[in-house]
Amino acid sequence: MAFQIAEDCIRCWACVPLCPNGAIATDTAGFRIQPNRCTECAGDFAEAQCASICPAEGAILDAAGEPLNPPGSLTGIPPERRAAVMAEIRAR
Amino acid sequence: MTSDIPRQEQTGACRARGCGERADALAHLPEPIRRRVHNHPCFSEEAHQHYARMHVAVAPACNIQCHYCNRKYDCSNESRPGVVSELLTPEQAVQKALAVAAHIPQLSVLGIAGPGDPLANPERTLATFRGLAEKAPDIKLCLSTNGLALPDLVEEICAHNIDHVTITINCLDPDVGAQIYPWIFWKNRRIRGRRAAEILIDQQQRGLEALVARDVLVKVNSVLIPGVNDTHLEEVSRVVKAKGAFLHNVMPLISDPSHGTFYGLMGQRGPTAQELQSLQDACAGDMRMMRHCRQCRADAVGMLGEDRSAEFTLERIAAMEIDHAAALERRRRVQAEIEARRRAERAPRGEVRVALASLNSALGKHRRNRPRTEPERPAVHIAVATQSGERVDQHFGHAEEFLIYEASAQGVRLVARRAVDRYCSGPAACGEAEAALEAAVRALEGCAAVLCAKIGFAPWSRLEAAGILPNGERAGEPIAEAVASVYREMLDAGELEEPVGELPAWQASA
Numbered sequence: 001m002a003f004q005i006a007e008d009c010i011r012c013w014a015c016v017p018l019c020p021n022g023a024i025a026t027d028t029a030g031f032r033i034q035p036n037r038c039t040e041c042a043g044d045f046a047e048a049q050c051a052s053i054c055p056a057e058g059a060i061l062d063a064a065g066e067p068l069n070p071p072g073s074l075t076g077i078p079p080e081r082r083a084a085v086m087a088e089i090r091a092r
Numbered sequence: 093m094t095s096d097i098p099r100q101e102q103t104g105a106c107r108a109r110g111c112g113e114r115a116d117a118l119a120h121l122p123e124p125i126r127r128r129v130h131n132h133p134c135f136s137e138e139a140h141q142h143y144a145r146m147h148v149a150v151a152p153a154c155n156i157q158c159h160y161c162n163r164k165y166d167c168s169n170e171s172r173p174g175v176v177s178e179l180l181t182p183e184q185a186v187q188k189a190l191a192v193a194a195h196i197p198q199l200s201v202l203g204i205a206g207p208g209d210p211l212a213n214p215e216r217t218l219a220t221f222r223g224l225a226e227k228a229p230d231i232k233l234c235l236s237t238n239g240l241a242l243p244d245l246v247e248e249i250c251a252h253n254i255d256h257v258t259i260t261i262n263c264l265d266p267d268v269g270a271q272i273y274p275w276i277f278w279k280n281r282r283i284r285g286r287r288a289a290e291i292l293i294d295q296q297q298r299g300l301e302a303l304v305a306r307d308v309l310v311k312v313n314s315v316l317i318p319g320v321n322d323t324h325l326e327e328v329s330r331v332v333k334a335k336g337a338f339l340h341n342v343m344p345l346i347s348d349p350s351h352g353t354f355y356g357l358m359g360q361r362g363p364t365a366q367e368l369q370s371l372q373d374a375c376a377g378d379m380r381m382m383r384h385c386r387q388c389r390a391d392a393v394g395m396l397g398e399d400r401s402a403e404f405t406l407e408r409i410a411a412m413e414i415d416h417a418a419a420l421e422r423r424r425r426v427q428a429e430i431e432a433r434r435r436a437e438r439a440p441r442g443e444v445r446v447a448l449a450s451l452n453s454a455l456g457k458h459r460r461n462r463p464r465t466e467p468e469r470p471a472v473h474i475a476v477a478t479q480s481g482e483r484v485d486q487h488f489g490h491a492e493e494f495l496i497y498e499a500s501a502q503g504v505r506l507v508a509r510r511a512v513d514r515y516c517s518g519p520a521a522c523g524e525a526e527a528a529l530e531a532a533v534r535a536l537e538g539c540a541a542v543l544c545a546k547i548g549f550a551p552w553s554r555l556e557a558a559g560i561l562p563n564g565e566r567a568g569e570p571i572a573e574a575v576a577s578v579y580r581e582m583l584d585a586g587e588l589e590e591p592v593g594e595l596p597a598w599q600a601s602a
Contacts, residue, residue: 010164011179012208014153017215018280045280053277055154055163074157076274077357085349085357 002038015050148185149391154208159354186223194419197426211241242299266290304336329375366538470588471500477544488547499579510535
C-alpha cells in the first residue's frame with residue numbers, strides 16, 4: 001500500500017520533511033512518492049502526514065487513486081461554486 | 093543597472109508614489125526603537141523614500157490555511173503577499189540578495205515572507221539568514237509569520253540576530269478565527285474549526301510576548317475583512333500594543349474572484365478605502381499606524397511601490413560579476429549620504445508654515461461667523477494626484493495612487509495613500525481598462541475634492557456625480573499650500589457648514 005502524488009501538487013515542500021520514511025522524491029518534473037518506501041504512516045502517526053499538511057485538494061491520492069483531500073475539503077469552497085465563478089470570469 | 097546613480101534618484105519614482113509627508117511618523121517611539129527602525133522602509137513611513145527592501149522566496153511550505161490565500165497562485169503580474177514567481181534555495185537566495193545589494197545600494201533590509209510561512213520552513217529560512225549575515229552584515233533581517241510555530245523558534249530568531257518580526261494577527265476571538273482559518277497543522281494533525289483558531293491565537297499571543305521579552309521588535313499585521321473581523325480589530329490593536337508590539341498595520345482584504353481564494357470565490361468583499369481609513373483612525377490611538385504599506389509580493393525587490401525582481405532572476409544573477417567588498421563600501425557611502433540628506437530635510441520648511449498660518453487666520457475668521465455651539469474644527473479629506481510627491485502635478489487619469497490629506501484647524505496632514513488598481517500591473521486581460529475610472533472614484537470615497545494637474549471631461553462629470561469636487565486650478569502648486577487654499581475656499585464658500593462629529597461632514601450628508 002502506498003500513496004501517490006497527483007498533478008495538483010503545488011510543490012510547496014510541506015510534506016517532504018514530515019514523511020517518516022523519506023519517501024517523497026522532489027524531482028524537478030514533479031514531486032512523487034516512492035511506493036517501496038511509503039507505509040501510509042502506519043505505526044508512526046495516527047494520520048498520514050503528507051495528506052494532513054497538504055494544502056492542495058486532490059494532490060495526495062490513496063492506493064486506489066482516490067483523493068485523500070477531495071475538492072472543497074481544505075478550502076471550504078464548494079466545487080460547484082468554484083466552477084460557476086470561474087466560468088463567469090472566463091465569459092467576461 | 094550599471095549606473096552608479098541609484099535609480100530612485102534618477103527617476104524620482106518613489107516620489108511619484110506619493111511620499112509627500114516629511115514628518116517623522118515614528119516620533120512617538122522611544123529613541124532606542126527609533127534608532128532600530130529608522131532605515132527600515134516597511135516600518136518607517138519616511139524611510140521608505142530612501143531605502144530599499146527585498147523579500148526572498150525561500151519558504152514555500154505553510155502550516156495553516158487562510159481564507160484570503162490561494163496556495164496555488166503564481167502570477168508575475170500580481171503584486172500581493174503570498175505570490176512569487178521563482179522559489180529559491182537558501183544558497184540561491186543569498187546569492188540573489190548579494191546581487192541586489194550590489195546593484196541597489198539603498199538596500200537596508202532583507203525579509204522572508206513566504207510564499208508560505210517562514211517558520212514552517214525554519215531550516216531554509218534560518219540558513220538564508222546565516223548566509224547573508226556572514227556576507228552582508230550591514231543588511232537587517234526580518235521575517236513575517238502567522239505565528240503558529242513562533243513560540244518554539246524564539247530562541248533561534250534571537251540567535252540569528254533577526255531584529256524585526258511581523259506577526260499576522262487577525263483576531264483574538266476563536267469564533268472570529270474560525271471564519272478566517274479553515275485549518276491548521278498542529279502536532280502532526282490537521283485541526284479544523286474553532287479549536288484550530290484557538291490554538292493559533294494562543295501561539296500568536298505567546299510568540300508576541302516572548303519576542304517582546306527578548307527585545308525583538310514586533311509589528312502586527314491585520315487583514316481587515318468586513319463583516320468578519322472589522323468590529324474586532326480595535327480590540328486586537330489595543331491588546332497587541334499593550335503587549336508591546338511597536339506598530340499595528342491594518343491592511344485591506346484583497347478578494348478578487350480571479351485569485352481563487354475562498355473569500356474571492358464566495359463573494360466576501362474587501363473594505364472600501366473609507367472603511368479601511370476609519371478603522372486605521374480608530375486603531376491609531378497613541379500609536380501611528382502604517383499608512384504606506386504596499387502589501388508586497390513575497391519576492392519583491394527594490395523601493396516600496398516598485399518591484400525590480402525581474403532584473404534579478406537566477407539566470408541574470410549567474411551572469412553578474414560582483415565585487416562584494418566594493419559593494420559593501422558603496423552601500424555604506426550611499427546610505428551615509430541618505431542620512432545626511434534626511435537630516436537636512438528635517439529642517440522646517442517655510443512654505444508650509446506660511447500656508448498653515450494663513451489657513452489658521454482664515455479659520456479664525458470662519459469661526460467668528462459661526463455660532464459658538466457649532467463644532468470648532470471642521471475637517472475634510474482632500475485627495476491629490478502628484479508625480480513629484482511635492483506638487484499638484486499629475487493628470488487625474490495617470491494617477492495610480494492618490495494622497496489623501498486631512499485639512500483642519502490643526503493644519504494639513506497626510507492621512508492615507510490610496511492606490512487605484514494597485515495589485516495588478518498586467519495586460520488588459522488581467523483587468524478592465526474601462527473600470528479604471530470607477531476604481532479611481534472608489535479610491536476617492538469620502539474625499540470632498542481631488543486636486544490634479546489636469547482632468548478630462550468624463551472623469552470630471554463622474555466625480556461631480558459622486559460628490560467629489562475635481563480641481564485642476566492648483567496645478568503646479570506645493571501640495572500643502574494647495575490643499576490649505578482649497579480648504580480655505582470651501583470654508584469661505586460655506587461648504588463646510590454641516591456639523592462634524594464622528595462622521596466627517598461629507599459622509600454625514602451622503
